[in-house]
Amino acid sequence: MSVPNSRPNSRPNSRRWRPLVALVPALLAVGLLPAAGAGAARPACEGQRLRVPGAERLVSHCLDDLTTTGTEPLGLTKREDFDKLQALNTVNPSHVPGIQLDGYFPDTSTTNTNNGWNHDSQFVIRLPEHWNGGLVVAGPPGTRRQYANDQIISDQVLAKGFAYAATDKGNTGPELYKDGDKPGDAIMEWHLRVAQLTVAAKQVAAKHYGKAPTRTYAAGLSAAGYLVRWQLEHFPQLYTGGIDWNGLLLTRDEPNLLTNLPPALRAYPRFAKGEPGAAEAMYAEGYPKGSEDLWQAHYYTLWDSLQRTIREELDPDYDGAAQGGTPLCHEGTGAGCDTDYDYASRPDSVHDAVERVSLTGRITRPLITIQGTYDVLLPITRTGDVYDRMVNDAGRGDQHRYYRIDNGTHTDGFYDIAPKIVRPMQPCFNAAFDDLVAWTTHGATPPPSHTVPMPTGNTTIGCTL
Template sequence: MSVHQLGRRGVLCVTVAAALAGCGDSTGGSDTDAGTGTDSSAEPSTSAGTSDAQTSSTGGETGSTTGEETTGATATTTTETGSTSTGEDTESATDSEGTTGDPPLDLDALMEGLEDPYLRVYEGAGDGGLGHVTYFGLDTESPEFLALEPQEQAKVVKIQATSLHSALLQPTEEHPGAEVTGALEVTGDDGVRRQELTLKLPSEWNGRLVVLGAPGTRSEFSNEAVLTPWLLARGYAIVSGNKGMTNAGADGNATMLNQAHPTAHWGEMMIDMGLWAQARLEAATQVPAPPVYAAGLSNGGYQVRRALELDHLRVGQGEPRLFAGGLDWSGAYWPDARAMDTDDDQEVSPAEFAAANHLVSTNERAALTMGWLHAPDTLNTPAGYAEVPPYSAAHPAMLDGGFSAESALIWGAYSSTFDYLKDYGLTEFKGVGYYNITAYVFRAELLGHDAGQSLAYSCYSDGGDEPPPFYPWLEQAQDGGWTPESVTWALRNANTGEFSAPLISVHGQRDGLLGLQANAIAYEDAILEHGDPDMFRLYVIEHGGHVDLHSDGGLDFDANGMFGDEGAADSFTIMQPYAERAFDYLVAWVEDDAPAPPGKLVATDPVADELDASQLSFE
């Protein structure tokens, strides 16, 4: 392994390619237990932290490709590397045997502290690389899929279930390196925080780490086509987790209806991942404390905000800062007591919480305003979409709920997103959309209800012609159906707007799920009132939506039963390049002391999307 300077940033860059190339030759016991995938005869590696650590490799130029899993030990190899004196301006390339003179790369160290750790080394020449570009379209009944190890098959399933990117930005570039998966469990003052995660170390590592929050309640692979490919291409190590849950509780994970209030830990889980991954990279590469950045989309953006706020508190208590800065992409905002205590009695009542704009209330208001798709008085009709502006009767209530007028194009689609599933035998999804399902599951989470207890206000249909309980229950609920205890849990999620590392937010002007005013502007207001505005930038992206998958125009926007016939893609800007550009501004702000340009509305052309972040400027 050779260590050299990155250049103008002066940050150590570790080239791990040479060390990884030898990982195709795995050492360990002579026998492999076919039932468990672990070595049944050799002593377990003490550095792996558990006795069932598993390592696999796709091979390397000098290593054999066996397809077998081993105990995680790796072999060294003779390779050509470049060396640079970190104290001089000159650089020379030399042929060296092994890694003499350089710190050894210890891949086993990447697995320490995880339950059921699994290590895979990717060559990046037909195996998909760290970004798994061959997994997106892999048929799960094909011989190629069936030939994969069980852990790789699980990755395929998770990746295909969580895609949120635009088809215009389908990843294709393979990046070699090492990936570790497993479960990280941390015990805090208020219980155990457990999440599944993936840590990616590219062969050409730039010496930095990015902690990615997960959108929605999606898996640790939910960023695989969103931010991951761009970051890997620039050499960042990446750690991403699933917040301890997956949609519908897949793979035995928790759900939002587990009665344990999982959202209360989402910010801390970002810190857990960052501290663990930073220590593992330091142990594996001998590079002291890599700088750590946070980034995330949607609920992952909320995680970034909350993590920087919690890190600020840690610094105030004498602990070292973890995050150098953060990128919040369309994050959710949970207001704190200072924003909701309208009568100044030093507490937030259920009525005050019901009146405030937050993730639950804004989605409930949108669902009630647009109406159930199959109700006679619904606004979600082809005629309503055709109005100028779309759904004109809904505008007063939707704008009061924190949505921008520009987002009206997608209000109908988000009111009935999953209704089509009823035609495939899933009648419970009749009339279900992002608005009512988001409001339902987050309400149940705050109330501490399971699936049975939440039936009274469920968004799911019985397949008949009457709206589900969600609608009549909300219309008659006193104080919005909230209790003092549920308000207490909501306040545990609250954003303070107080942080002390640079934070950049990008938010789409047409975001119809997490409305611009309720989630971006309101958070900026909190920072202006209680935080340090000099440490914050908000870039509103003209025509930008919530997730780029929907901005491709493939939803049923006008409720006519057809997908994508409205030509809506030409009204939405693809957000990902703007998030990438914002991240570059963030790094320059932190490492070059070059503050990002002032926040602004960034003009775009939704018909001719600019997909190259390097061509964008927020000046």
Template sequence: MSANHDFRTVQDLTTKGIGVHSDAASLVLKCPRIEKKVPGKEWTGQIGQSQAVIRLPDKEIWNGKLIIAATPAVRNEFSMDLLLSDIVLQKGYAFAACDKGTPRLVLRNPKRQITEWKEHYYQLTLKAQEMLESVYGGKAMYTYIAGVSNGGYITRIMLERYPELFAGGVEWSGVFWHPDSRHLLTCLPVYVQEYPIYANWRGDHTDRERIMAYGKLLEAGLHPDSEPYWHQYFKTYWVYSLWLYGRNLDSDWEPFQKEWHNDWLRDPSPLLYPFQARADILQQHIEKFANTGHLTKPLLSVAGNWDCLITYIHHAKAYEHLVKQAGFAENHRLYEIPRGNHVDGLLKTNQGSQQTVHPYFEAAVNHLEKWVEKDTLPPESGSYETIESFAPIGCSLFTG
């Protein structure tokens, strides 16, 4: 890697200075509070096949730390700007993120694989560390990683595979990829098939059929109290995610070979995926990038128990179980957030009884700092009803 970097000098690295990308805005209910400008340098460019952004506060502001932001879904390198960048920049952190090399519809090409993600984040981390030495004249005292959804998976897999690069991590509703457990390609098909029956869109299903469909939805991980939000997730995530990840992980199944069509949101029957009959194919692919639970560095997990996409039982709890099986429970905490869903941004139009998870994510970053830097143990795993019961004492949150 070259030591010459084409930085852009910026008067304010927060979104108040550089603007808000739509990929970032759609993920939050409210923007974090910005109390001050953060002048510094920004680099944007390509690292391998990924697009990346690296932000370095001025030397007198830098706190000696670096945080790597793991982006969710198939969103771009700016998608963590409101979830994380605005918060940590004001604390003096250097910040780096990339698009995992597969933004938007790249994964519809089966030649591009989820296995790339960790390699892109490995290269990003090395590049960011190189830039720190170039600008500040020294390495970061602590390098952390934090991510959301499939960025939560990245956080887990990077700590598992490259623990030497990181002091610890925080993940929010990380996707659990494991060939021997429930995962997206075994849960989404149930949601897509059974929800239209339960909702009785055509009006031709019996009460018994609807009750049976409801039971299957709960068995696939959905919380019964999250039912008012199922329709929103069907239209926004369930069908599209099944097609995109299914196309990538089982490209030989003929319906997945077709291009996306909005008609599937009205009639998803062409995408009724027989995941049980295709289990061997899915296992073969997922084994290549599966989580192991081998955590030698601290990891704090937060997850809403009303999550309608990455369900609490089949993702957060399943990963906690894997970590325990691997013998590393002392390095992991799981925090259940009552009434928390997957995407805080969807609360803008349909909040109901849901609570935002964003403050818990920020508070978990603070707990991680204290755990790593001051050997102060974080709260025990468990359910935390309010942010006041979870945030560190005396801690003022930018998301509060």
């Protein structure tokens, strides 16, 4: 059923996920119950017998290796989903036998073409043969899809014995803002899809292994780090804890993504021309000295596209009937140009839309945050530092550890273009995840929040928090 929309930027209706809102209390309750038949012996591979609660379509695969090494040759992951999120020479674990379940929940949007399905709300669930009783749930960074974390998270946690589940967040790609009836709808769906999959994955694991997971962790990079924070603020009963890697920040006022990016879009072209004062303008907006070699790639591949996508989602009236803005429009173009966007001057309705999807800092489960000091997509002084203060101001500081990783940048793929100034953060994610597990399982308190210095020697193989 379509909902009338008088706004000039009317979007097609994709709101069959709305019933999820009403179902969340019931989903949360179900997710905490053990499955029927707990304790019964299970065969080593029973993929064809498993069902994912609420799924509209499901395909199962019994595999010799659930990691990227095993799934990529079989077409059971997509390199384009995870491309350039990890440094090229990273050695990942492999040879983890088990079951992979691919499917989707009911939805009417069709931005995700994985598996030839042209259907959103796709998911993947991986159940290792040798299970440690835990589950890790993730969403993808940016506008990517359900296999985005296969190298950086799935491979890592499967090798430790955790089951793994990931969602596409319910909408993908640079036009995800078309999914919804009003500003913020597409982002709100992200949160509900993560909760939905968490509940379903718990039930699948309980059915398969004969007992419910004893520990469930939310994990994610960038936009998915934002999802981790949201889940621990709003659906904490689903999780034991979470790990947030370079998480995006949205708040009603400054700073947020819509205030971080326009200054960079304005100043960088002047910097590239060598104009006086341009570098200082970048530094003043949080883009750190020493990171200059990363700016050009971010200008052409990330700053502009992310700004336009999120701005269109939360403030569609800015460019009138146009959708998605004008790529790389020049400073001074004026109304409708995202380079000239000024969030502070936008109407209260825009700030209300951003508030709807904003974080509060009121986590009620343990959370470890890692962020690179050379993150030039989400500058650390405008994101991680701010969220840490929000958590402390909310009185939840004892539940949070925040590690600023010297010379880490937004994604490890940038290590390959600037190895002399950037360190890969994958080893720090692995170390932080181990600390989170020890904290929530054995009560081993992690080190206090601090800045992790750049190590001497090989930065690709280890990280001590």
